[in-house]
Structures are given as structure tokens and as C-alpha cells.
Amino acid sequence: RKEVEQDPGPFNVPEGATVAFNCTYSNSASQSFFWYRQDCRKEPKLLMSVYSSGNEDGRFTAQLNRASQYISLLIRDSKLSDSATYLCVVNKVDSSYKLIFGSGTRLLVRP
């Protein structure tokens, strides 16, 4: 089983739609969770950290479910500019310095 698993997509949604991605992680002792965004042929950029109580940043909401070992990202009112690959990232338990990156979920927002 992969340490971090994501549905590769693509998720193809119209502008204004709400879309949600899930990501599962294998190690129940993981402590740090992030969502990064990666545009085509560019570097990953931090979208948001994921906190135990869940957190929101504008149209983006992240949730953590420790019991089921998954994190989620909800995007409301999708914009064309949201089209990108979203990477789920979890810390490696034996080292706070090491992060494990999922392969990403691709989102396409159409006009």
C-alpha cells in the first residue's frame, strides 16, 4: 500500500462548481498534513496546511479525519484558475523533516 494515495483524476467540473478531493495515508502516527498545488511544468506551492479541527481559507476548506486516516480538500465556486494538480502531503513519521508527496489529483475547470 502506498504511504499516501490520491485519485489521479482528472476531475472535470464547470466554473462555479464545488469539488472535493480525498487523500488517504497509511501511518496513523503522521502529524503534519498539507495540500500543495502544482501547475503544469511548475514547482509545487503550498495551498494550505491541514489542522486537526479543519480549516478554511477563502473558497478552500481542508479537513482531517484521523480515525479513517484521510484528509480532504473542498473547493467552492471553482474558477478557471483553479485548474491544476493538487498534491496531498504528509510528514514521514520518523522525521519531521521528511515529507511524503502523493501523486496528485488533477482538476480541470471548464468555462
Place this chain on the structure above:
Amino acid sequence: DGGITQSPKYLFRKEGQNVTLSCEQNLNHDAMYWYRQDPGQGLRLIYYSQIVNDFQKGDIAEGYSVSREKKESFPLTVTSAQKNPTAFYLCASSIDIAGQGNKNIQYFGAGTRLSVL
């Protein structure tokens, strides 16, 4: 502007050649990392360094070497022993806050695309 600079943007390697990828940061971060990304795959850790003059192997260190002589710089050499070097190489850095969980966020340079001639 503060940030992480990688050069060159594109690099071509000939058979049997060693090539060095540059990574410089002016964020005053202690920790630096090198990742490799292949199409459709997640990032894989090659090497990382928590402090000057010290570095650790990541998950796929074979065929690569690094040095950390200055806090700002963490060059990666792709040696001739790396038989499949074609990939997107990403350098990252983070503040050294061991055990601070969510605060240890990694920031990335724009990457170097390496191809084999």
C-alpha cells in the same frame, strides 16, 4: 526578493557525464532538500540537509551526490552512475523547527529539467 533559485532551467547530459544542478536560497532557512519528479508520479526525496556540512540520504540517493558548504547553497550532482536521470528536479528549503509539525513548510524553487542526449 526572497526565494529559492535553481539553475539551469534545462540541462542535457551526455552518456558518462556528471552534471551539477544549482540551488541557492536567501530565506535564511536551515534545511534544504532535493526531490525528483517523474511524469505522473509524486516527488521522491534524493537528499536533504538540516544544517551546514551535514546531509542525509533520502529514498533514492543512489547515483547522486550533494554538498552543503554554505547555508544558502545545496548543489546536486547527478553522476554517471545514475542510469535513468531524465526527470524534473526540485530543490526546497524549510525553517529548522524540528517537531513543530505544520510549521515545517517546504518552499520550492522553479526546478531543473534534466534530459539525456
